[in-house]
Amino acid sequence: MNPVNIRLLASELNLSIGTVSKALKDSYEISGETKKRVLALAKKLNYTPNPYASSLRRKKSNTIAVVVPEVADSFFSLAIKGIEEIAQAKGYHVLIYLTYESPEKEKKILEDCKNGRVDGVLLSVSAETCSATSIEELHAAEVPLVFFDRALEGLKTAKVRTNDFECGYMATQHLIEQECRRIAFLSISQQLDINLKRLHGYQAALAASQNTNQNSLVIPCTNNDEENYVILSELMKGPQKPDGVIASVEKLITPFYRVCNDLNIAMPAEVKLIGFSNLPTAEILRPALTTITQPAFTMGKVAATILFNVLGKQNYRLQEEDIVVPSELHLRVSTANE
Amino acid sequence: MNPVNIRLLASELNLSIGTVSKALKDSYEISGETKKRVLALAKKLNYTPNPYASSLRRKKSNTIAVVVPEVADSFFSLAIKGIEEIAQAKGYHVLIYLTYESPEKEKKILEDCKNGRVDGVLLSVSAETCSATSIEELHAAEVPLVFFDRALEGLKTAKVRTNDFECGYMATQHLIEQECRRIAFLSISQQLDINLKRLHGYQAALAASQNTNQNSLVIPCTNNDEENYVILSELMKGPQKPDGVIASVEKLITPFYRVCNDLNIAMPAEVKLIGFSNLPTAEILRPALTTITQPAFTMGKVAATILFNVLGKQNYRLQEEDIVVPSELHLRVSTANE
């Protein structure tokens, strides 16, 4: 650690510690002449203030926590990039925590955020989180919190989300328009709010459809790629074989392509696929994948901006606002009609 | 912020602050009875120690910095995941900083790491970094540093890399074996050490080839997708049109697929492609992409493990070691012979 501290500067310059401190932050109390001397020596000795001493006294860490289930994921990595960009511009530091979809890990992490380590938290809850106690404790400790993407209902704080219900509806409607008569909805977590919304959008679109044949066909999948391969394989070989498929999460897309490839099922002729995805390679898949693309980067930036707006004020109360950044439907060949 | 501190505990229990502090960390000096009382009250009041006060006094932050050019990238996001997994297990916190390939940003960030904010740094240098001054300053400040993937030569510290030269060689040799007679090497940065190594591997393999016709054909690309599309388009339309292509970085893969698609160039019949890539979708591209896959997750874990090993010891000197985690060649259709 750098041994040059404010005390050293003070003694070299025959000034008091307080004077040096004020000079360094350009206080009006200090004369221009003295400021110049202090700055010069600070530069010469390569002085940088100890951040923890400063944080301790000011009760402000200039650090935020980003708590996400996963990072090796096209959505979250883009969102993190958006967050980091804003944070860096504001001179804030970003702590990253992964929950791996585990509520226990999440709880432990959030407890670590209560003791002044961070000035605020950006959180995307784990899929299995149902209890809000650890989040409420954070709230009680007056740590500003902004949910992004995956929020928990009933908590009075800011949320930045996308229009999941509409997207579920839109995806389904699109398949109906492309004359799919049997549309399957591939899902993972039954808990997760955003997945439920997508599912409800799907169901609403089916219900609104003129075609009374359209029954809901929800395929529960798992977190394991090979298990999903088997599940989807059964689906496409079985009597329930759909002619339209909605992959409600990105990780179900690869298994589905593999199944179609291995079973020689033609896409989009025999079955059409639309996926919720931020995959950068969607357009070079064959067939190119129609996607509902979440505005991950924007959501990260918006969430961070909201948080920093609050951190700037004295009044730390975060509005209970719910910002919706709409996803985009990218039409590609995987849902095309010949 | 939580207002319950060690002073409050002490006064509630009629104990001194020091006693409470020792009781909390199970010091031998404190009787079992007292420890029980302290722990009970701490639990009841939901006490958590202020991390910055502790860091200030102990001169240890239990935090590391991860400095990378980018996060929305399949390699770096996986590496970060590996790092975070180890850090979380060791009770460390992870600060993320993005350099966006800018040496100036990198310099600013590394300066922030010198003042005790972090106990160590994991760094993958930006592509344009040539000066080592800011890194040497970090070294001078005795902040342990581990390079991963992208290192800077001539610095006595640990490095965790992959076998880039061999991979360049292996990729080229593979194409030669697949009877490619004109192999192009798509490159981005001329600065970046790992890219140069891949290039040298390519050149060495060409030189070793029996076929004397094999001239080096290096195509400099940019960071812009559309520009690259144009460059590759010209290449594939021009007289130099190759029958084998090595994409030395992941971001050149998508443009190349697009070009082949748009120009109706058959892969692998007319041209074969091998890419340095961690794309999770490599196998569902059509044709499925032959890749050199870097062990991103493992490299992150290894780099973090090395760093934490040093942080545990009193003697902070990091060995000048160079660990090589080999990449894997995944053969797929994009380089197949009919």
Add this chain to the structure above:
DNA sequence: TTTATTCACGAAACCGTTTTCGAAAAAACC
């Protein structure tokens, strides 16, 4: 000239924890 005000700085408290050192009381030893 007297009084008020501004300017430039120092002394010291403070943030919350850790750690060293000393000391009283209890226990063990001769």
Add this chain to the structure above:
DNA sequence: GGTTTTTTCGAAAACGGTTTCGTGAATAAA
């Protein structure tokens, strides 16, 4: 009983900044 040792705790000094408040001198106002 006297001495040493162990046990258990408290006082206080750090750690490196920030901030409040006070003070003497210089300047301005009266």
